[in-house]
Amino acid sequence: ELNGFPDWIMPLRAAHSAEVDAVLLTCIRDEWQLTPERHSVHGVLSKLQYDSSGVAAHYGNIVLDELARSDPCHPLVLNQALAIVMRDAALCPRLASLAAQRLEVHCPPSEHFYAWFIVWLTLDAAGALDTLEPLLQQSDPQEADTLVIRLAAALHEPSWVGLQQANPSYLRLPAVVRLARLLCRHVRTTDDIHRRGVFTSETRDHAQQVG
8 A cells, every 4th residue: 555554454464563563663673774864754664654544553652662772774664663652652752762762873864863752841841951051152143043943844844744732741831932932032032034025944944933
């Protein structure tokens, strides 16, 4: 199927769960190795991310175990993997803890940094902001602006929609006040871009929609 799993995937898994899991895990591990230079990534993980058949419910823990071992090479594959895990609320505490660990390794401007930080901000905003605020203080003003603008854009960009939740931690008090202060400081309305006609949205366009 081009846009999802075939209708028979659930009956097949019900009858042969070990075999189906083994095949899909092999595909997932192959996608883990895709290089960042690849433009299009629409494999098993993409299907699981947007699955409506119910099969994805069986793979959140499997994908989380793979994440605990290592990050995918391709940032879009990482994004897909994170979105799959975030579909299962029971897995989110473990994922938040893993995000905190990964951010000891990844630094901006790495796409992996932003992916993991959005996850942490969504699941545990207090912990994420406790790390972000000192990082911004240690950065020069331009670097701090760039970091917050990219984070704000990531919260708005359609490509990150799988990492968003209905009631994210960063929109709850008191975290939302802390986040709003950072956005006002670094995504300044005086720098907003005002476009007319047809245009392609860029990072600053997305960021100002949040800020």
